[in-house]
Every structure is written in C-alpha cells, then in structure tokens.
Amino acid sequence: MEKKTKAAIIAIVLIVIAWAALAAAKPSKEVMMSKCSPEIQKQIEAEKNSTRKRITVTYNSLGFINYCAFSSSSKNADGASKEVYVGFAGKVYSAKEGPAKFVSQMVNYTYRMLGCGENVFHGAKLTILLTTLTVLIGFILSIFLALGKISKNVIISKLCGAYIFFFRGTPLLIQLFVVYFAIPGVFGFAWKDLFSAPDTEAVYMGAFVAALIAFSLNSAAYCAEIVRAAIQSIDKGQNEAARALGLTYGQTMRKVIIPQSVRRMIPPICNEFIMILKDASLVFAISLMDITTISKNIMTNELSYMVFIPALIIYLIITAFFTFIFNKIEKKLSVYE
C-alpha cells in the first residue's frame, strides 16, 4: 500500500474515534431538557395535559453536539421568550450570546437543512436523491436519444434532434411548471392523488415525482449531446473491425463503442451532475423543501443571515463527495490506457 493511502486511513480512523468519543460524552436529551429556567419548566408542567401549547421545545441531536431550545409564545414580564442550550462533551452551555449562540445557530440550521427528523423529501436528502436519480434516468434516456440522433433514419434523427433542441432551448423552471401544473391540469389529475399516503406526505411525493420527471427529461437532452460526442469520438476503425467480425449494430454498440465512450463521458457527466445539484433548488417553486428553500425560509422568518454559511458548506461537501466518486469511476475505467 502507498504511504499516502496509509496516512489517509489512519486519519479517517482517528476522526471516527474522536467523533465516537465526543458523541458518547454528549449530554443526553433528559439532561438538556432539565436545564431550562424554573419559569419555563413550570409552564411545561402546566401545559403537560393541555392540547394548546404555548411552549415549543426543540431538540436537535447532530453528531457529537446537541441543541435544545424552548420558546414561549406568551411574553414573560422580562421579555425573555426564548432559551437556547448547546450540549457538548458532557457539558451544557447557555447559548444566549457569543460563540455559543453562533454554534447553536449553526447546529440548528444544519440539522434542519440536512432534513434530519423529516422524511426523505426534505433538505439535503431530497437534493441528493433528486440529483442522483435525475442523472441516472437522464443518462439512460440520453443513450437512446444520442443513438437516435446519429441514426441514419432521418425521421428518428430529426425527432431526437427536436427533443434535444426543445429541452435545451427552454428554461428548466418552466418545464417544471409544465410537468407539475399544466399536465395534471390538462389530463385532469393531481400529482398527490397518485399516492395513498397521508395528505402532506402525498403532496411531497407527488411534487417529487413531478420534479424527477421534469429534471430527467431535461437532463437527458444535455446528456444526449455528451453521449453523442463521446460515441462519435471513437475511431471509425473500431466500428469497421466489429462489422468485419460479423457483430450486429447492437452488439457493436454494446460491446465495443459504448464501453469505450463511457470513459470519455465521465468528466462532462460529472459536470452535468453538479449543475443539476444546484438546479435542484428550483423545486422551491413546487413547494418542496430542499436546502435552498429551507435556508431562505430561515432567513426570512428568523432574520438570520448566518444561515448561508452551513448552506454553502453542505453544497460544497456534496459536490466534493460526488466529484471524488466520479474521479474514482474514471480511474477505474481507464485501466486499459
């Protein structure tokens, strides 16, 4: 094994150990809950059996740090309507001001933007799921589109060309609107009715499926040009050799041309992936809660501009992770060069 790989493994192991140790030392939920002021505790006790609660208790556990907030809708005499605590390494800190307040905000915002405690159609989970599925479906569709476009059959070629022209020539947001609003309008159905889940969940599922369809169709058009270019960059002699050996068109494509062109597609497909990752924020327009929507909501509702720090970092981490994966794939496919 290389020295570099060894060092990386040691570093990863150390980080995991430190993480586990800090997570074990983290104050428990009960400890966090018991830290609030006597007045709030009294209020919580008083409201224990009532259905209308004035006190909202928020508890977020994020890795080795946790966050607890108590906010009251009824103003106290001293105006203190909110108490925030951060638990870290066995201690609980009041996060009213200073660095503790900053940390508490970061923890809370990150927790919400990652979509923790929510189903898969929230936050970073939604962004990653939508992007990955979009690129996967778009790429598969694009192979057919690309083969169609370079086909000798003029009708197929023109049809595929028109598809690509249409989807590259109109804004993704409008395509999303068409799929989400116009198509159900014309055909008389609602996306959420396609799912037999509780209402709010069905809305998210329906919106997700609509977004996936719109994004995949759009991405297929862009990927088709990538695939076409990669296929046409393969030496003509490969095609001739395969034909001289008696391989059919389909076999030539599957066994000879596409395996060679896939490697050349990886860098531009990675680029397309990153573009979609960011375009995925357009789902705000159909009421899906992705990273961008959540951070915008936090900014407008809580007037906190700090929210953009974790938002940007989350996007960067996702991008870095997938770039790493694509590089690995490219290296793996390059063994024969």
Place this chain on the structure above:
Amino acid sequence: MKDYEYIIKTEGVSKHFGKLEVLKNIDLSVKKGEVVCIIGPSGAGKSTFLRSLNQLEKITSGKIYIKDELLLHREHDKTVEKISPDRHKALMLEMGMVFQRFNLFPHLTVLENVMLAPVNVKKVPAEQAKKEAEELLDKVGLLSKVDEYPSKLSGGQQQRVAIARALAMKPEIMLFDEPTSALDPELVGEVLQVMKDLANGGMTMIVVTHEMGFAREVADRVLLMADGIIAEQGSPDQIFDNPQNDRTKSFLKSVLNAN
C-alpha cells in the same frame, strides 16, 4: 470436397465517390488456397477494392460471389437482388479482415479481443472459445500476452493479435489491407512471417501490400492496380521480371529506385 469453382469472384465491380470513379468494372476470380497480392501506386483503388469485398464500402455497381453463391448485386447505387439475411451473414463470415491500423478493441484484453466475435456472433461457449483463442494466440506467438491490453503491445504484436482475432471466426478467405504499412520497419518481419505460415497452411488470401519481397515470395498471383483498373496480372515472376504493361514498368521502377 470443393463443390464450387471460385471461392470469391467479382463481376464488373465499380465504385464512385461522387464524380470520382475509383473502381472501374473490376473482374477477379480467386480459387481456394490461392494467395493474391495487389500492388500498385497509392490512389489506385487497392484498399477500396478490398474494403468493397467486405462491404465496408458500398459499391456503385457489380456482383460479388462467395463460393459461387451471390453475395451482393448492385446497380446504380441500389441493391437489385435481395439475399436472405441469414445467407448473407453466413457468406460474410467466410471473410476475415486485417486492417492497416490493427483496430484492436483497446478496452478488451488480448484474449477478450480474440474471443469477442466467436462468443457473440457464433455463440460458441466461452470455455471453448477461450481454448481456441489461446491456440490461435499460440500460433502467432503471443500466448504470454493473453491478459495484456493492446496498448501494452508493440505494433507488430498488435497486428498479430488482429490476425488471430480474424482467424477466430474460422474464415476461408483472409483479406489484408496493407497490414504492415503502419509498422516500424523492424516489426514488419514478424507479421509477414505469420502471414507466410498462413499461406503455407492453405489459406486463401487477398493482400494489398507494398512489400514487394513478400509478394514475390508468397503470392500465387500478383495484380497491379492503377487508376481503378487491374492493369496487369500474372505470376510473380512474370510481373516482377517481365512486366508488359507500361504502368507496371513505371510503378516497379519507382518502387525499386526507392529501395
């Protein structure tokens, strides 16, 4: 066993690239086991003719027969006689082709290159195909390279793999399109040796080549093509020692002077 006269025969094969007429009414008949070398100046249509036999170029008009069975009949850029796809495929498989630039599949190992067509086209079981591929690679002297990728081989080795790959389909006719033109001079010999062995083994071969020594030594018949026609043909001795046609004379003169 032979129930046919000519293993490959062309009648009036013509080819136009736009207004340019590269092949003019070429008639050629080759008997089983014959080695035919095609020589001639560049641009004479040698490669185009060879590629036309294998239908990598669509001829404008003419007929091609394999084992006296019609493979292709075209007039005015249109196929006039339909051949059933199964027969067509079977006849096409009688021809193997070796290219100037090898055209090995770079993403497959040497063994996979040789096995690809038998397994996918002839549906030979993988085990058997592997065994046969190894035998062929042994024959061309590359058994030790089975697991290498083509990029790791020299040009001469690549061309030998390409020959093994074509032979794996068990063709009765081998077409060679300038098989040594893209090689460094010191690598030409090893490829020619493999071709000589093939010829001695009784393979029918049509070879487009610039290797006059090879043509003289191995060919049963030498064709000189110039300006899209067969200017002269005959035994190597006839062509090289006693050429009749002026084009043959001038071509041989320029080749021999260059050497």
